[in-house]
Amino acid sequence: xxxxxxxxxxxxxxxxxxxxxxxxxxxxxxxxxxxxxxxxxxxxxxxxxxxxxxxxxxxxxxxxxxxxxxxxxxxxxxxxxxxxxxxxxxxxxxxxxxxxxxxxxxxxxxxxxxxxxxxxxxxxxxxxxxxxxxxxxxxxxxxxxxxxxxxxxxxxxxxxxxxxxxxxxxxxxxxxxxxxxxxxxxxxxxxxxxxxxxxxxxxxxxxxxxxxxxxxxxxxxxxxxxxxxxxxxxxxxxxxxxxxxxxxxxxxxxxxxxxxxxxxxxxxxxxxxxxxxxxxxxxxxxxxxxxxxxxxxxxxxxxxxxxxxxxxxxxxxxxxxxxxxxxxxxxxxxxxxxxxxxxxxxxxxxxxxxxxxxxxxxxxxxxxxxxxxxxxxxxxxxxxxxxxxxxxxxxxxx
Numbered sequence: 513x514x515x516x517x518x519x520x521x522x523x524x525x526x527x528x529x530x531x532x533x534x535x536x537x538x539x540x541x542x543x544x545x546x547x548x549x550x551x552x553x554x555x556x557x558x559x560x561x562x563x564x565x566x567x568x569x570x571x572x573x574x575x576x577x578x579x580x581x582x583x584x585x586x587x588x589x590x591x592x593x594x595x596x597x598x599x600x601x602x603x604x605x606x607x608x609x610x611x612x613x614x615x616x617x618x619x620x621x622x623x624x625x626x627x628x629x630x631x632x633x634x635x636x637x638x639x640x641x642x643x644x645x646x647x648x649x650x651x652x653x654x655x656x657x658x659x660x661x662x663x664x665x666x667x668x669x670x671x672x673x674x675x676x677x678x679x680x681x682x683x684x685x686x687x688x689x690x691x692x693x694x695x696x697x698x699x700x701x702x703x704x705x706x707x708x709x710x711x712x713x714x715x716x717x718x719x720x721x722x723x724x725x726x727x728x729x730x731x732x733x734x735x736x737x738x739x740x741x742x743x744x745x746x747x748x749x750x751x752x753x754x755x756x757x758x759x760x761x762x763x764x765x766x767x768x769x770x771x772x773x774x775x776x777x778x779x780x781x782x783x784x785x786x787x788x789x790x791x792x793x794x795x796x797x798x799x800x801x802x803x804x805x806x807x808x809x810x811x812x813x814x815x816x817x818x819x820x821x822x823x824x825x826x827x828x829x830x831x832x833x834x835x836x837x838x839x840x841x842x843x844x845x846x847x848x849x850x851x852x853x854x855x856x857x858x859x860x861x862x863x864x865x866x867x868x869x870x871x872x873x874x875x876x877x878x879x880x881x882x883x884x885x886x887x888x889x890x891x892x893x894x895x896x897x898x899x900x901x902x903x904x905x906x907x908x909x910x
Contacts, residue, residue: 543744593622644659660708671747692738810824877889
């Protein structure tokens, strides 16, 4: 009897140990695996809440980057001014922390006047990334009216002969009517304006711009030129250049990400097959490129001369990841591949080498402009914006 009791006790201990081991294995995280998106977003929200008391409201110092270990801000005129309030809105939407909402309202108040700035194409970045997020989350009419005004302002830069929105008014000695691939990111503002007002002119301008860009910006391998200059009187292409890439014929990484994201958005609103096809072609170019590192965080230019000894561009990776999550919704046959690429980027960005502890930034190793010699390896606010957007989109697809 004693022997039988001992045997039963031994079996019970072995069973308990087996269950404990199985539980431990099921909770284990593989090296490099992603943290749960909800946990990550909660951590980022808490981190931002901790950072807010140290950020004095200043219309001339809207967070942009870091120099010499200190946050550097900018005025609302900068194309980056809408990203910080937009980032705060996204974190508020996840966490519900009223302090984040209050901060978003306060910081974006400095940007509102830009809705009437007709000298720039960047109204989507400045106004839609801030007031567009505010409208999406709160449905307050005042916020909607701000970006509808911005859409009207942006429309004034459209040239029907060229079939595109003029990007820049500077460097007139280099080009007469420049259109940059970045401009694809401002079309969402116009498409949304048609959705809300029924005025088809915004839709028509955005769609024509996307078609003109599709016709002239892309090479045979589906990489994109940065700048295409047109004759404003005839609409003919004058030249194809770069302003921020390594060379005129190189593939500037952030430009490729702008194109991927921009054509995905254009498809969302138009359902035009050629836009969806182009988004897929750009994704294939990026993620099949032999110079893309194994961790999927690209060098600042795919053709930079000193690879692998070149700066990475975290901002390009974050933009691409966010675009891929949306693209996966439209291409069921490739959804798992696009999500794997996007999640691979997010997993890499969670590694210590890419994490930043300088308020209010989460990530380091982005590139503003190597040719311009600024923000050549630094935290930059738009990387944070698209990083959080990508995390949120990943969460919604679970």
